[in-house]
Amino acid sequence: MNHLNASTFEAVTCPACGLLCDDLKIERNATDQLKVTTNGCAKSIAFFERTPKESKPTIAGAPAELKAAIAKAAEILRGSNQPLFAGLGTEVQGMRSIMSLADKVGATLDHMNAYSSFRNTLVVQNSGWQVTTLTEVRNRVDLLVVIGTDIVSHNPRFFERNIWNKESMFGQDTASREVVYLGGENLDTSHGVSPNGSQPTVLPCDLEKIPEVTAALRALILGKSLHAIEVAGIKTTDLQALAEKLKAAKYSVVTWVSSDLNFDHAELSIQNITELVIALNAKTRSSGLPLGGSEGDYSVNQTSTWTSGYPMRSRFSRGIPEYDPHHYRAETLLENNEADAMLWVSTFNPEKLPPKANMPSIVIGHPNMQVQVNADVFIPVGTAGIDHTGTMFRIDSSVSLPLGKLKNSDLPSLNTVIAAIEAAL
Numbered sequence: 001m002n003h004l005n006a007s008t009f010e011a012v013t014c015p016a017c018g019l020l021c022d023d024l025k026i027e028r029n030a031t032d033q034l035k036v037t038t039n040g041c042a043k044s045i046a047f048f049e050r051t052p053k054e055s056k057p058t059i060a061g062a063p064a065e066l067k068a069a070i071a072k073a074a075e076i077l078r079g080s081n082q083p084l085f086a087g088l089g090t091e092v093q094g095m096r097s098i099m100s101l102a103d104k105v106g107a108t109l110d111h112m113n114a115y116s117s118f119r120n121t122l123v124v125q126n127s128g129w130q131v132t133t134l135t136e137v138r139n140r141v142d143l144l145v146v147i148g149t150d151i152v153s154h155n156p157r158f159f160e161r162n163i164w165n166k167e168s169m170f171g172q173d174t175a176s177r178e179v180v181y182l183g184g185e186n187l188d189t190s191h192g193v194s195p196n197g198s199q200p201t202v203l204p205c206d207l208e209k210i211p212e213v214t215a216a217l218r219a220l221i222l223g224k225s226l227h228a229i230e231v232a233g234i235k236t237t238d239l240q241a242l243a244e245k246l247k248a249a250k251y252s253v254v255t256w257v258s259s260d261l262n263f264d265h266a267e268l269s270i271q272n273i274t275e276l277v278i279a280l281n282a283k284t285r286s287s288g289l290p291l292g293g294s295e296g297d298y299s300v301n302q303t304s305t306w307t308s309g310y311p312m313r314s315r316f317s318r319g320i321p322e323y324d325p326h327h328y329r330a331e332t333l334l335e336n337n338e339a340d341a342m343l344w345v346s347t348f349n350p351e352k353l354p355p356k357a358n359m360p361s362i363v364i365g366h367p368n369m370q371v372q373v374n375a376d377v378f379i380p381v382g383t384a385g386i387d388h389t390g391t392m393f394r395i396d397s398s399v400s401l402p403l404g405k406l407k408n409s410d411l412p413s414l415n416t417v418i419a420a421i422e423a424a425l
């Protein structure tokens with residue numbers, strides 16, 4: 001990020017979704033209000049232009065000094081045998097400090113998005129996958145198959161930056177790229193219209209029928225014949241035509257958003273997608289591309305994996321990291337009384353509130369959370385990318401980007417607060 005002058009920033013990285021667009025221009029006025037002037041989308045504007053409320057630490061709802069709130073948080077964790085650290089809406093530096101504290105107090109860790117990222121993780125664990133990067137997509141894709149999502153509700157600028165980009169490294173006419181939406185109903189498919197006006201192919205079906213449709217498509221790619229004349233309302237001939245299109249493409253990309261595949265055992269459908277990609281690679285080139293990403297979920301999983309060897313839903317209570325994506329789900333631990341204190345973190349989003357829990361609770365997060373939080377200790381912290389610097393992983397997990405500091409802030413960073421709690425134990 002370059003400073004043009006004291007109040008204008010260009011090439012700003014946006015952490016509001018997993019794309020981490022790094023081309024925003026932002027201006028700061030005399031009252032420290034930020035305005036996205038170039039390359040913003042509705043999501044990034046809501047993120048950067050949110051006015052932070054005056055917020056102070058509290059203990060049992062009463063205003064307190066930061067030092068006293070830190071001491072109280074340390075006291076709660078010292079008295080706990082089974083602390084749960086959940087929410088975990090943060091970036092790399094924040095998560096590193098959380099991992100260190102979790103190791104010290106024997107906490108169990110769960111991210112607020114683990115319910116959906118877990119669908120992808122299970123596939124990687126079970127069979128591996130072939131996925132690509134946004135850079136590869138931008139420069140090489142000729143056929144994009146979008147399964148069960150419109151993409152843009154999660155990643156608003158995906159098509160603008162990666163499909164209908166004006167230039168590509170190998171001189172491809174990007175407007176000739178083809179887009180197919182498979183599954184889902186009443187999706188906004190307008191972003192799949194090419195700049196030259198070519199309409200995307202849309203093969204809708206009920207979201208819960210995606211398991212059948214992905215299994216059928218995989219079978220057709222493998223050369224099997226289907227006796228059925230339709231699958232979940234999609235003509236078998238249309239699926240056969242899509243299978244042929246994928247086989248003829250030079251670089252197809254098949255994409256999905258795990259949070260939109262919200263049905264039982266969605267991981268099996270994701271595995272059908274990744275296995276059909278593997279089948280295509282016997283004769284041509286194809287890649288999977290998981291999209292989505294929010295609240296630092298990719299960064300938190302990456303940091304957890306390189307630090308402990310495991311992604312989210314791990315615990316440290318026996319002195320070693322242990323991973324169990326079913327048992328260490330925050331809601332399950334709370335329902336079964338298998339936690340006796342909770343630390344909830346949400347630094348990017350004030351609307352991500354902790355679940356109700358009948359136990360001592362510490363909430364560390366966005367200053368605008370305070371009015372809705374009923375916690376034993378609340379500590380407002382800054383947001384990486386606005387109040388202080390940080391690092392995040394992009395949705396394709398292979399690229400990390402620095403987040404900038406755009407204004408002066410009295411709010412401490414999450415890692416400063418967590419390190420202070422650890423020191424006070």
Ligand code: SF4
Pocket residue numbers: 014015016017018019020021039040041042043044154155156157158
């Ligand atoms: S698409 Fe995502 S990363 Fe890009 S500007 Fe919008 S919210 Fe930010």
